[in-house]
Amino acid sequence: MNFQNKTIWITGASSGIGEALALEWASYKTKLILSGRNIEKLNLVKKNCEQKGAHCLVVSLDLTDQKSITKASKEVFTHHKSVDILVNNGGISQRSMAIETPIEVDRKVFDTNFFGAIALTKEVLPKMVKKGGGHIVVISSVVGKFGFPLRTAYSASKHALQGYFDSLRAEMTPDNIKVTMVSPGRIYTNISVNAIDKDGAKHGVMDTGQANGMPADVCAKKIIRAVRKKKKDILVGRLELLMVFFRKYLPVLYYRMASNVKPT
Numbered sequence: 298m299n300f301q302n303k304t305i306w307i308t309g310a311s312s313g314i315g316e317a318l319a320l321e322w323a324s325y326k327t328k329l330i331l332s333g334r335n336i337e338k339l340n341l342v343k344k345n346c347e348q349k350g351a352h353c354l355v356v357s358l359d360l361t362d363q364k365s366i367t368k369a370s371k372e373v374f375t376h377h378k379s380v381d382i383l384v385n386n387g388g389i390s391q392r393s394m395a396i397e398t399p400i401e402v403d404r405k406v407f408d409t410n411f412f413g414a415i416a417l418t419k420e421v422l423p424k425m426v427k428k429g430g431g432h433i434v435v436i437s438s439v440v441g442k443f444g445f446p447l448r449t450a451y452s453a454s455k456h457a458l459q460g461y462f463d464s465l466r467a468e469m470t471p472d473n474i475k476v477t478m479v480s481p482g483r484i485y486t487n488i489s490v491n492a493i494d495k496d497g498a499k500h501g502v503m504d505t506g507q508a509n510g511m512p513a514d515v516c517a518k519k520i521i522r523a524v525r526k527k528k529k530d531i532l533v534g535r536l537e538l539l540m541v542f543f544r545k546y547l548p549v550l551y552y553r554m555a556s557n558v559k560p561t
């Protein structure tokens with residue numbers, strides 16, 4: 298795929314993987330739509346992307362709020378006829394034991410990571426079909442492939458994305474809709490800092506695993522390469538990706554490791 302002049306809508310573009318994707322795609326002279334709640338941060342990303350030759354539109358969006366999603370979509374489609382690539386990236390992680398976590402916190406994680414992504418996809422999909430095709434990129438997680446302590450709702454929301462978008466891909470293949478499912482391992486971003494605890498408050502800690510993770514710009518390059526090659530399902534990360542293979546081929550080892558792991 299040649300990205301030049303392609304319209305690419307990225308959620309969670311104000312930080313981490315989303316910001317890195319925006320900066321990387323900017324050098325292909327793309328038309329970027331940058332979404333999230335932090336407009337100040339998005340405007341900064343916009344400025345940096347425009348310096349690299351992209352055309353940018355900042356559109357405020359709260360993934361937990363259907364009205365905000367509909368409003369954002371209306372705004373986008375007054376500026377653009379369609380979207381070539383939608384990147385469902387915005388999300389929050391969790392650091393809490395299930396037994397201590399009120400259902401409202403679980404719902405917040407699902408509203409952000411799952412329902413937000415599918416609500417936005419439903420806004421964009423008819424336009425893609427009308428245009429003759431499009432590409433949806435979904436940022437799930439390795440914990441969308443297996444479970445991990447302190448991440449019950451997070452892991453479940455990422456599993457849900459995999460089931461939903463695998464099914465959507467199968468349904469929409471005749472309409473030339475591509476889906477790239479991305480399962481990152483540990484990427485060095487603020488995900489653990491922004492994760493919510495049992496009270497729904499910010500965890501506020503940069504986990505050691507996160508700090509030693511793959512740099513976000515390296516992750517972004519790998520995602521963009523996968524989109525260019527129209528890959529259906531990719532893992533991005535380092536040694537932690539082995540857990541995916543243990544879960545599948547050596548489940549006994551996975552069960553032992555997952556219940557003995559000291560989670561952070």
Ligand SMILES: NC(=O)c1ccc[n+]([C@@H]2O[C@H](COP(=O)([O-])OP(=O)(O)OC[C@H]3O[C@@H](n4cnc5c(N)ncnc54)[C@H](OP(=O)(O)O)[C@@H]3O)[C@@H](O)[C@H]2O)c1
Nearest residue numbers: 309311312313314333334335359360387388438483484486
């Ligand atoms: N970093 C990792 O190791 C890792 C591993 C696996 C998967 N992932 C996934 O990668 C994606 C990006 O995370 P990251 O690592 O880049 O973390 P991050 O730096 O915390 O970025 C999260 C992004 O999501 C946006 N977001 C959060 N809640 C939102 C809401 N209610 N509405 C709209 N946007 C919202 C934030 O934007 P605003 O604050 O501006 O709203 C922010 O731009 C997430 O889906 C995450 O689950 C990350």
